[in-house]
Amino acid sequence: MDELHNQVFSPGSLPELFSSWSRFPDAVLFSGGTELVRGQGGLVFRLPRNLIALGRIEELRRFSRTERFLDIGATATLSEILALGKILPEALRRAIAETANPQVRNLATIGGNICCPSRRMDTFAPLVALDARLELRTAVSSRWISASRFAPAFGPPLLGANELLTRIRLPLETWDYCVHRRLGTSRWPDDEGAVFSFIARAQKGILSDVRMAFAGKTLVRDREIDNAIIGKSLPLEARMATAFVDRWRTAVAEAQFPSGLLKDRFLNLVEQAVFGLCD
Amino acid sequence: MTVGFILNGEDVVVQAGADRRLLDILRDTFKLFGSKASCRVGRCGSCSVILNGKLVPSCLIPAFSVRGGEVITIEGFMQTDEYLDIAAGFARSGVEMCGFCESAKILATEALLDKSPRPTREEILSAFDGVLCRCTDPRTLAEGVAAASDARQRRLYGRAP
Numbered sequence: 001m002d003e004l005h006n007q008v009f010s011p012g013s014l015p016e017l018f019s020s021w022s023r024f025p026d027a028v029l030f031s032g033g034t035e036l037v038r039g040q041g042g043l044v045f046r047l048p049r050n051l052i053a054l055g056r057i058e059e060l061r062r063f064s065r066t067e068r069f070l071d072i073g074a075t076a077t078l079s080e081i082l083a084l085g086k087i088l089p090e091a092l093r094r095a096i097a098e099t100a101n102p103q104v105r106n107l108a109t110i111g112g113n114i115c116c117p118s119r120r121m122d123t124f125a126p127l128v129a130l131d132a133r134l135e136l137r138t139a140v141s142s143r144w145i146s147a148s149r150f151a152p153a154f155g156p157p158l159l160g161a162n163e164l165l166t167r168i169r170l171p172l173e174t175w176d177y178c179v180h181r182r183l184g185t186s187r188w189p190d191d192e193g194a195v196f197s198f199i200a201r202a203q204k205g206i207l208s209d210v211r212m213a214f215a216g217k218t219l220v221r222d223r224e225i226d227n228a229i230i231g232k233s234l235p236l237e238a239r240m241a242t243a244f245v246d247r248w249r250t251a252v253a254e255a256q257f258p259s260g261l262l263k264d265r266f267l268n269l270v271e272q273a274v275f276g277l278c279d
Numbered sequence: 280m281t282v283g284f285i286l287n288g289e290d291v292v293v294q295a296g297a298d299r300r301l302l303d304i305l306r307d308t309f310k311l312f313g314s315k316a317s318c319r320v321g322r323c324g325s326c327s328v329i330l331n332g333k334l335v336p337s338c339l340i341p342a343f344s345v346r347g348g349e350v351i352t353i354e355g356f357m358q359t360d361e362y363l364d365i366a367a368g369f370a371r372s373g374v375e376m377c378g379f380c381e382s383a384k385i386l387a388t389e390a391l392l393d394k395s396p397r398p399t400r401e402e403i404l405s406a407f408d409g410v411l412c413r414c415t416d417p418r419t420l421a422e423g424v425a426a427a428s429d430a431r432q433r434r435l436y437g438r439a440p
Contacts, residue, residue, distance in 0.1 A: 101409030
């Protein structure tokens with residue numbers, strides 16, 4: 001134990017981690033640490049009393065790939081994921097490439113990005129749009145949950161007590177159309193920031209799948225509205241695009257957004273993305 | 280807490296609170312002043328060091344997470360042949376840097392050439408995204424990195440590209 005105040009555990013495996021965590025349930029997990037120390041410009045960091053460092057757990061940083069899925073360990077850094085190159089879906093690749101700077105991407109992990117309690121970080125919108133699934137484990141159980149169900153519209157992600165995000169499973173599908181926009185004043189997370197992801201694919205000139213997600217302080221997604229333009233032929237008729245935007249306008253009219261400006265910007269992005277299918 | 284790690288090729292041990300920054304340990308304990316303390320929130324890049332082969336802002340690294348790792352600062356890197364490639368390339372292209380960002384730009388160049396020996400202009404410019412200093416013209420910097428890459432190819436393979 002540190003003579004000053006912090007106590008840091010460095011388990012080498014998941015059983016060791018859960019054992020430490022059961023003894024110190026208040027311990028905070030530390031991987032890249034970029035969120036935990038964000039904005040702390042003082043002489044020393046203000047760290048939680050008990051920390052569990054995940055860096056030594058190899059299992060949490062593995063990648064594996066099958067024909068249909070890419071599995072990413074939760075402590076894989078954003079740089080390591082970016083280095084996967086072309087197998088990475090474009091929406092996610094662009095979101096990661098626009099996150100912070102190369103040095104910070106060498107530290108920040110995808111698990112930390114997903115589990116950030118204060119807001120949805122940059123990778124969340126593309127993960128929701130891509131229908132990624134997340135593996136959550138405790139000492140005695142494991143479950144898979146879709147990224148969209150992992151986070152409510154507002155508030156922290158739905159992690160149970162002593163539950164750990166261990167893996168992210170990305171479906172490896174081809175998307176023909178991708179619109180990605182990052183809103184905010186800089187490359188660093190702020191309350192006004194959000195990420196917009198719109199992906200679509202077509203078969204024989206017919207829209208076969210459309211997915212849209214918007215994530216920042218709030219998470220916006222509605223599969224029913226997405227489904228409204230599936231099956232339409234391309235280029236999309238302008239009246240259908242207008243109807244799509246109007247449905248979104250109605251859907252978010254009462255929704256809680258951090259600001260009216262952000263809501264307007266969201267609707268503008270929906271309009272730009274869907275009218276892009278009319279060209 | 281006792282933190283042991285490899286610093287510029289030598290095993291070192293330091294007594295430090297878990298909440299201390301690697302940057303401060305390097306500057307205060309080891310008197311390595313090449314990594315500059317500026318924004319201290321990971322944005323400016325002037326404190327960059329190479330930790331376990333990756334370029335990272337040392338101001339965001341708590342002491343405990345360096346344990347068992349390998350840190351290379353500009354002082355250690357200057358003893359290597361790789362540094363000489365970069366110095367030669369920068370000199371040939373007339374790259375001039377201020378004292379604040381110099382170490383970060385050199386280490387960012389090394390991190391880039393390590394990953395991509397013949398980087399494109401786009402790769403070069405994005406590699407410097409994390410070093411916020413306007414002292415150097417980006418075009419000259421890109422030429423300097425390309426020249427450093429040439430110098431390295433000549434040293435390693437004995438031929439110009």
